[in-house]
Amino acid sequence: MRNTRQQDxxxxxxxxxxxxxxxxxxxxxxxxxxxxxxFAYNLVRIHKTLRVTPAxxxxxxxxxxxMSDIVDVLExxxxxxxx
Numbered sequence: 258m259r260n261t262r263q264q265d266x267x268x269x270x271x272x273x274x275x276x277x278x279x280x281x282x283x284x285x286x287x288x289x290x291x292x293x294x295x296f297a298y299n300l301v302r303i304h305k306t307l308r309v310t311p312a313x314x315x316x317x318x319x320x321x322x323x324m325s326d327i328v329d330v331l332e333x334x335x336x337x338x339x340x
Contacts, residue, residue, distance in 0.1 A: 292331075293327070296322075296327045296330075297324070297327070298311070299311045299312045299317075300312045300318065300321070300322040300326075300327065301321065301322050301323065301324060301327070303321070309321075310322075
């Protein structure tokens with residue numbers, strides 16, 4: 258009896274999933290870039306029409322952050338995760 262193409266695709270996919278490390282050890286290579294970009298967009302960058310950062314418009318923060326503030330937050334998070 259011959260396998261269908263769909264069955265072969267499922268087998269290959271499952272085999273590839275079995276070879277991956279556990280999710281705790283997997284990280285998407287662009288995760289850090291995405292996080293920094295999100296922080297910068299929401300906390301540092303002034304929106305043209307709002308004339309404030311999106312976080313200030315949403316009342317998340319009362320001041321415009323600087324990149325050094327974001328670096329401090331990320332370093333504190335890494336230090337906490339290391340302990």
